[in-house]
Amino acid sequence: MSQKDKLLKLADENNGILLSKQVTEQGFSRSTIKSLVCDGLLEPIQRGIYVTKNGYADDFFLLGQKFKNGIFSHETALYLLGFSDRTPIQITMTFEHGNSTTRIKNEGVRPVMISNDFLLGRTTIVRNGLTIRVYSIERTLVDLLKPRYEADYEQLIPALKQYAAYDKKDVNKLFRYARQFGVEKQIRNYMGVLL
Structure with a gap:
């Protein structure tokens, strides 16, 4: 050969x-x-x-390869994890402080910059046979409730309901992340009604 x-x-x-x-x-x-x-x-x-002629690489894989120091997050993570059926209008990725956002924004990506706990909750999924870095559903729900981020509540509320019925949910992890990021009260309010 x-x-x-x-x-x-x-x-x-x-x-x-x-x-x-x-x-x-x-x-x-x-x-x-x-x-x-x-x-x-x-x-x-x-x-x-x-x-190849029969090959296929979607935008998520290509952006993940282009920005290897980023992780898909927020509403984009909800979509990739199957907790939203709405394709993101703008792809959101989280980066550590210190990364230049000019190139990221030029690609149409909404960058979220953080200084602490960047790797907390990072996982990978396989989409169309390709591996993509994304935050876990617990980290994603917590990120969406952070006060500095303006979440799309039309996506957040159904995702919280779906998470409450999710058989692989890890409520302990969800509350641990919520405590760490200062949104424990909000998570308790939502989960107290849904669980």
Whole structure:
């Protein structure tokens, strides 16, 4: 099997997506990617990301690759976690203070900057066969209730109701996060009615 065939097989195993990083890690030459692009078998869709004719990379995956230091959060996380059926009008990602927001905003992403507990509640989901970084539902609900964030209550209230009926909910974690971020009273008010 030639290097080209091996790379195409690798792409097929990854939903038709090939990352330059994977090519290097597997010990292949990057010139093989250029050759596959010239042959029309791969198409560059973003720096370091290539897709086959049958491959598919959605915007969430591409933004996650472009902004590796960000985590999908707030209403975007509700959607990705299945707690909202409304596709976000604007994608929201959380970043640690110190990141420049100019490039992020130019991509149409709403950046939320925080200085503490950036990694708390971070998890990954698999969407269309691709791994995406997102906050857990407990962290997301707490983030939406923070006073400095103007949450969309038309999405928040149904998400809280769905969470109350969710068989994998971790109420202890929810209250621990709420206490840590100073929104325990709000969580107690909502959950006291729903549970």
